[in-house]
Amino acid sequence: MTRKFLMGNEAVALGAFHARAKRGTGYPGTPSSEILDVFNRLGGAAAWAPNEKVAAEVALGVAFAGTRAFVTMKHVGLNVAADVLFTAAYSGVDGALVFVVADDPGMASSQNEQDTARYAVAAGVPLLEPADSQDAYDFTRLAFAVSERWKIPVLIKLTTRVCHSGTVVVPRPEDAEAPVAKFNRDIKSHVMVPGHARPAHRQLRKKLAEIAEWNIKEGPNRRIEGCGDLGIITAGVAFAHAKEAAPDAAFYKVGMSYPLPMKNLIEFCNDMKRAVVIEENDPCMRDAILAAGGNLSHVSEEMRFGELNVHRIRGLLSDDTPEVQPVPSGKPPGLCAGCPHDRVFRILKQNDCIVAGDIGCYTLAALPPLEAMDTQICMGASIGMGLGLRHALPEKDARRVVSVIGDSTFVHSGLTGLAEMAYNVPKTGHVLLILDNGTTAMTGQQEHPGTGRTLDAEPASQLDYAKVAKAMNIPNVFVFDVVKEKDAFEQALKNALAKNELTVIIARRPCVLAAARLGAQKKPKGGAL
Amino acid sequence: MNDRTINVRIAGLGGMGVLRSSLILAELAFRNGLDVKKSEVHGMAQRGGSVCSDVRFGVAVGSPMIPSGEVNYLILMEEADLPLYQMDLSADATVFTASQIPLTRLATKRALNIAMLGLLSSELDFSQDAWRDVIHDYLPPKIHAANDDAFALGRAIAQGEKQ
Numbered sequence: 073m074t075r076k077f078l079m080g081n082e083a084v085a086l087g088a089f090h091a092r093a094k095r096g097t098g099y100p101g102t103p104s105s106e107i108l109d110v111f112n113r114l115g116g117a118a119a120w121a122p123n124e125k126v127a128a129e130v131a132l133g134v135a136f137a138g139t140r141a142f143v144t145m146k147h148v149g150l151n152v153a154a155d156v157l158f159t160a161a162y163s164g165v166d167g168a169l170v171f172v173v174a175d176d177p178g179m180a181s182s183q184n185e186q187d188t189a190r191y192a193v194a195a196g197v198p199l200l201e202p203a204d205s206q207d208a209y210d211f212t213r214l215a216f217a218v219s220e221r222w223k224i225p226v227l228i229k230l231t232t233r234v235c236h237s238g239t240v241v242v243p244r245p246e247d248a249e250a251p252v253a254k255f256n257r258d259i260k261s262h263v264m265v266p267g268h269a270r271p272a273h274r275q276l277r278k279k280l281a282e283i284a285e286w287n288i289k290e291g292p293n294r295r296i297e298g299c300g301d302l303g304i305i306t307a308g309v310a311f312a313h314a315k316e317a318a319p320d321a322a323f324y325k326v327g328m329s330y331p332l333p334m335k336n337l338i339e340f341c342n343d344m345k346r347a348v349v350i351e352e353n354d355p356c357m358r359d360a361i362l363a364a365g366g367n368l369s370h371v372s373e374e375m376r377f378g379e380l381n382v383h384r385i386r387g388l389l390s391d392d393t394p395e396v397q398p399v400p401s402g403k404p405p406g407l408c409a410g411c412p413h414d415r416v417f418r419i420l421k422q423n424d425c426i427v428a429g430d431i432g433c434y435t436l437a438a439l440p441p442l443e444a445m446d447t448q449i450c451m452g453a454s455i456g457m458g459l460g461l462r463h464a465l466p467e468k469d470a471r472r473v474v475s476v477i478g479d480s481t482f483v484h485s486g487l488t489g490l491a492e493m494a495y496n497v498p499k500t501g502h503v504l505l506i507l508d509n510g511t512t513a514m515t516g517q518q519e520h521p522g523t524g525r526t527l528d529a530e531p532a533s534q535l536d537y538a539k540v541a542k543a544m545n546i547p548n549v550f551v552f553d554v555v556k557e558k559d560a561f562e563q564a565l566k567n568a569l570a571k572n573e574l575t576v577i578i579a580r581r582p583c584v585l586a587a588a589r590l591g592a593q594k595k596p597k598g599g600a601l
Numbered sequence: 602m603n604d605r606t607i608n609v610r611i612a613g614l615g616g617m618g619v620l621r622s623s624l625i626l627a628e629l630a631f632r633n634g635l636d637v638k639k640s641e642v643h644g645m646a647q648r649g650g651s652v653c654s655d656v657r658f659g660v661a662v663g664s665p666m667i668p669s670g671e672v673n674y675l676i677l678m679e680e681a682d683l684p685l686y687q688m689d690l691s692a693d694a695t696v697f698t699a700s701q702i703p704l705t706r707l708a709t710k711r712a713l714n715i716a717m718l719g720l721l722s723s724e725l726d727f728s729q730d731a732w733r734d735v736i737h738d739y740l741p742p743k744i745h746a747a748n749d750d751a752f753a754l755g756r757a758i759a760q761g762e763k764q
């Protein structure tokens with residue numbers, strides 16, 4: 073096959089396509105968002121779900137039907153989908169199920185730098201860590217094979233530098249057809265009541281032991297001999313950096329990092345004068361190797377902060393007191409000119425509101441010049457936290473609290489917050505603003521259940537936020553165009569803050585970038601990469 | 602081309618076409634049979650913040666990110682950002698800046714990124730035809746002519762300066 077130049081995300085999509093995945097699902101999140109779009113463009117069946125948990129459930133359903141599915145998300149998305157992952161590990165799958173999860177060491181665009189590798193250990197599912205686009209392609213294909221062979225969900229951990237780096241890929245011929253979907257009544261495996269889950273847990277550990285044996289003998293790991301005293305155990309993109317930083321060192325490049333090929337790693341340590349683990353984020357491999365009695369030299373704790381690169385690894389290996397790297401601060405991003413969020417936050421600021429915020433483009437309103445958002449933790453938190461502030465603050469301040477959430481975020485995890493708002497009402501009532509810009513702007517303008525269009529721009533049912541609020545018995549529900557009806561919007565907000573009642577205001581105005589893009593043509597399907 | 606890896610960094614603000622021009626450069630090197638790695642951080646790019654993209658090509662490239670002190674060519678579309686990248690330059694690095702291109706001579710200022718690839722092209726061994734083919738494959742046909750002119754302008758300016 074001819075070689076291609078692909079971004080990691082494109083390589084995952086091509087790998088899934090060549091593995092004949094029947095369906096790809098997911099929820100957008102940088103740096104994972106392009107995978108489903110590319111899979112769709114190649115001709116695969118891809119769809120955005122309201123959130124990662126639902127996406128994982130859909131994919132698990134496909135895998136219970138005996139065929140191949142994958143689900144994509146960013147690292148924090150797995151917090152939302154974790155409930156599915158942990159018990160799907162017990163139930164196993166009839167076909168194949170692959171979780172593609174993208175970490176963001178260094179937090180280029182995330183609220184934390186949690187390490188997905190911990191989830192593999194906690195849930196007990198195999199973990200593959202690609203280092204570049206070739207690995208991303210190969211490991212995606214392998215993930216489906218491992219999942220199908222052992223009937224277990226498999227995790228692929230990507231990182232920002234794998235997702236968004238382009239490297240050369242040589243693809244392999246496609247798989248023959250995927251297994252045909254059919255319903256297999258298997259209540260013992262598919263219904264995780266305690267009586268079924270107890271043996272399922274033992275079964276899971278047995279599968280993992282077998283996979284560990286396989287990983288030792290024929291796993292996607294590579295030992296490279298060196299010509300010095302140093303041996304480096306590494307995984308993911310850290311391999312590419314480390315190989316350049318220490319070209320003479322011996323390497324053990326781990327491809328499947330859970331369950332680890334421990335016997336090979338201990339041998340490698342024993343063969344070296346000095347062996348170290350270089351890994352981004354949490355010291356997962358290091359701790360496991362030390363616990364198994366491996367002989368490792370110390371590397372500074374600095375390693376777990378931020379992204380690694382050649383320069384940092386040179387410092388870590390020479391055991392210089394590693395300098396704390398100043399994060400170069402160029403021009404910070406800001407809201408686009410004419411962004412509707414800007415209007416809303418100016419009004420909130422003028423009215424001296426305490427803003428329980430959420431995640432999306434509008435989070436930029438927390439930074440100068442606006443500085444008009446007071447909290448942001450995770451998707452959906454604006455509603456619950458706003459309610460908490462209302463419950464606890466003295467009345468005068470409680471009245472100033474407004475929860476502000478984007479439309480995609482509202483569908484993702486605001487619906488349950490709204491149910492809480494209707495159910496446990498603060499004494500001063502509460503005010504929720506839903507910023508309906510008709511898109512998931514932050515991550516590149518994806519569709520969602522409130523836009524009325526599917527991933528491939530086909531018309532779809534459109535969630536009506538006002539009707540939802542009314543169905544949840546919110547007494548005051550308004551919809552305003554924040555540009556054309558700016559004054560009416562501000563007046564309604566003032567009235568709502570003065571009352572001891574619940575109010576939901578839908579601030580509607582399209583994102584200026586999405587509006588421009590919608591004019592553009594629908595992407596053709598079945599294109600080549 | 603010798604065995605050495607060539608490291609090019611393209612930097613600017615979101616919306617200036619940094620990612621597009623780095624894609625064109627990487628694809629060009631790829632089509633010439635070289636090993637290529639390209640790396641950038643998306644996400645905030647579209648909202649006007651500082652963005653940069655690294656393109657490395659040669660016989661065998663290691664890390665996708667250019668190590669500090671090894672940038673051979675810096676294409677700087679936003680000159681105020683020079684301090685962000687200065688410490689990453691090699692001792693003999695060449696810096697191309699937007700001020701080398703007279704904006705009045707571009708059909709549209711959106712072609713600045715391609716004009717700056719024209720500057721860079723004078724330093725690399727790729728043929729003009731190869732450049733043109735990739736540029737045409739990565740830009741919509743209705744702006745080919747404007748970008749061909751921009752590329753030629755950049756190349757002529759760099760060659761003039763070299764003499």
Ligand SMILES: Cc1ncc(C[n+]2csc(CCOP(=O)(O)OP(=O)(O)O)c2C)c(N)n1
Nearest residue numbers: 101149431432433478479480481512513514
């Ligand atoms: C659990 C989780 N999934 C995904 C993300 C990435 N993400 C951050 S905000 C956001 C949605 C933003 O859309 P919206 O709420 O409509 O606001 P907008 O950007 O359009 O203003 C996404 C997908 C995240 N931070 N956490």
Ligand code: SF4
Nearest residue numbers: 408411433513583584
């Ligand atoms: S992309 Fe849309 S929502 Fe985001 S800042 Fe720009 S206009 Fe506002």
